[in-house]
Amino acid sequence: MFFRWDWLRPVLTAPIVPTLGPVHPQAMTVDLFEDTLRAAATHRSFLRYDKDRRWSSGKEEAVLRSNVVHQPGHTLIPTxxxxxxxxxxxxxxxxxxxxxxxxxELATKLAATHAAANARVVRPLGPETGCPRGTRVQLQDFTARACPDPAGPVRPVTDWPTVVQETFFSFAQAMAGEGLAFLYTRMQAGRCGPVLAAAVESRIVGAIGPMEVRGDATGCLQLMPQYFAVLPEARGQGLGRLLWRAAMHWGQSHGAAYQLLQTEVSGPSDRLCQSEGLISLGFVHTTRVQLPHPVP
Known part of the structure; x- marks a missing residue:
């Protein structure tokens, strides 16, 4: 056992685990942190409950085990x-x-050691944080209340008529910055779950997906994070909320107990989630570290 839980637990202000991201508060155990060290010992190894397994055959981020700083009052875990x-x-x-x-200081040192071009400090902060920045970690608890089907012009992409389905490509290209172009390639390869889409006048103008449910470290089923976007010209009509509620209905209907999301503080998705009654679990503030220029 590397980590002492009596040292680590008091400083876990938000449920963020290196290489894994947000986890359910009930899954925050010392074993979860120990697992990230064991995974690092195996080259490009995934943990069985790692959400990134959906996208790649190998893990891109690993903990630098020998450089972990673990002391009473603070812990630094580099990746x-x-x-x-x-x-x-x-x-x-x-x-x-x-x-x-x-x-x-540690990030600067390790960036030089590993010839990395970038360095960041990631600090989890509690939900009580005043004037938060960065991203908010939010919990949708499907066991707390029903998520009814919102109806409206939302259905899986494959359920729309072919002429409507064919407009998804141009929609995805227009929203490439939100990850929809990448999602489109996964859909074409048949390598992801269903994608829900909103259409107006036979044209797709919004989407959320892929819809997938997987077990977490405790075996509890969670609805995995999705890409979510609405064309700028189609906003203000409530389509984003319809897509969101349709996704929550899908997750609950397929047995998910919860979903975890990260939303940019005060952004559109953040305001939507807050208005829908999600529970704020804390914040993640990421700071870029200015690295010294290499000597010619």
Missing amino acids: LTRRGGGTVKVFAYGHRDSVIDEAS
């Missing part, structure tokens, strides 16, 4: 991703603001 020139992230768990400086 390395090789994609895009390489990125070192240091997850900074601790209540004192000085933990940011310590994490930045």
Whole structure:
């Protein structure tokens, strides 16, 4: 056992685990953190409940086991991703603001050691945080209340007439910045679950998906995160809310107990989730570390 739970638990202000992201509060155990270290020992190894298994055959991010700082009052857990020139992230768990400086120093050192072009400090913050920045972690509890079918012009893409389905490509290209172009390639390859789409006048103008339910570290079923977008010219008509409620109905109907989401604080999705009564579990604030220029 590497981590001492009596050291780690008091500084876990939000349910964020390195390489895994948000997890259900009831799944936050010392074993979960130990699992990330064991996965790092096996090259590009996925944990069986890792949400990224949907997208890749190998894990891109791994904990730098030998560089973990674990002490009473604070824990620093660095990770390395090789994609895009390489990125070192240091997850900074601790209540004192000085933990940011310590994490930045470690990130700078490890970026040089691993020739990584980028370095970040990731700090989870509790739900009571005033003036939060970054992303909010939210919980949709499907066991708390019913999520009825909202009806309206929303159905799986494959249930729309062919002439409507064919408009998904142009929609996906227009919303490439929201990940829809990538999602389209997965749909064409038959490598993801259903995608729900909203259509107006025989043209797809919004979508959410893929819809997939998988077990978490405890075996509890969760609705996995989705890509979600509505064309700018189609906003303000309530289509985003219809898509969201249709997705929640799908998740509950397919046995999911909950869903975890990350939304940009004060962004459209954040305001939607807050208005729909989701539970705020905390925030994640990511800071870019300015690296020194390499010596010629």
